[in-house]
Amino acid sequence: MAHDVARLLLSPPHSAALRELASRAVAETTGDRLHRLALLGQELPIGLRRALVDFRLTGGAGLVIGGLPLHDADLGASPPVATETPRHDELARADAMLLLVASFLGYPVSQAGVDGGRLVRDISPAPGHEATQLGSSSSAELMWHTEDAFHPLRPDWVCLLCLRNPDRTATSLAPIDDVPLDDRTRAVLFEPRFLIRPDSSNSADWQPHPVPVLTGDRQRPFVRIDPAFMTGNPADPEAAAALATLVEAVGGRLRDVPLAPGEILLIDNFRSVHGRRPFTARYDGRDRWLRTVCATADLRRSEGLRTGRAIGVLP
Ligand SMILES: [Fe+2]
Structure with a gap:
């Protein structure tokens, strides 16, 4: 079954209405910000709203929302490093648009071990990180993965807002439904025989225990996988072979989504994997720059594990 990434282009009146709503969100400073945004x-x-409900219910490959009103000149320079708070009103407004969408889809959350639990994070190239598997890499392909694959309470959705993308560098995406698997491989992937470590952006102290890569409906499964942070178990060659088969099959189904400024890409983190194609960083303040936030469908599951919206690891 081939899935396309759905697209919604906001009409000029809807685009203006979104900007107005975001301005109100920025201006209101009393009480809990995320409660207000919801x-x-x-x-x-x-x-x-209809497109977001549709996406939430059907779990398509991804949804691109285009036509967000951003004033590039007022955003400031693309950051060389992650920053704590929006530096300009325009960036605060951009974050509010992203959070409004994420708050309608679910509940914005973060990982306590990533960037100190920051809710909205920058994705931009950083000097020295070029060849790493960090979001701030550039010349190396960011291997496709499930976001926070190791974590039992990984987010349901990843929301990416593109502020700049001068070379139209593509986010890569593959819905797991599209990936052909033989019955034996599928059966092995449903068994708890795989170890997933936290990715290198996460400082969590975590001892992995065996988990299945596929869960849920046999024919329309959920996936959790991060090949760059999984090692085959020499004592279980069948599991290692099943993982290798899946990795190769996903590689053949990846599609490119080159985001443009003013576009949000929503990724179903249970049904799709995502990565990023390589590019050459400029470090001139005009580099590729996304803002990202994750969202969960159920805030209650992380009750007691969270500080604010930052989810820690299970004891
Ligand atoms: Fe990611």
Whole structure:
């Protein structure tokens, strides 16, 4: 079954309405910000709300929302490193648009071990990180993965807002439904025979225990996989072979989504894997720059494990 990435282009009136809503979100400073954003999200343009409900219910490969009103000149320079708070009103407004969408889809959350638990993070190239498997890499392909694959409470959705992308560097995406698997490989992947470590952006102290790569419906499974942070178990060659088969099959199904400024890509983190193609960083303040936030469908599952919205690891 081939899935396409759905696209929604906001009309000029809806685009203006979103900007107005984001401005209100930035201006209101009393009480809990995420509570306010969740309430304001109910006032998003109806076409956008319908698309988000549709995406939430059907779990398509991904959804691109285009036509977000951003004023590039007011965003400031693309950061060389992650920053704590929005540095300009325009960036605060951009973050509010991203959080309004994420808050309608689910509940924004972060990982306590990544960037100190920061909720909205920068994705931009950093000097010295070029060839790593960090989001701040560039010349190396960021190997496709499930976000926070190691974590039992990994997010349901990854939301990426593109602020700049001068070379149209593609985010890569593959829905697991599209990946052909023989019955034996599928059966092995459903068994708890795989170890997933935290990725190198996460400082969590975590001893992996065996988990299945596929769960849920046999024919339409959920996936959790991060090949760059999984090692084959020499004592279990069948599991290692099944993983290798899946990795190769996913590689053949990856599609490129080159985001443009003013586009949000929503990724179903249970049904799709994502990565990023290589590119050459410039370090001139105009580099590829995304803002990202994750969202969960169920905030209650992490109750007691969270500080604010930052989810820690299970004891
Ligand atoms: Fe990711």
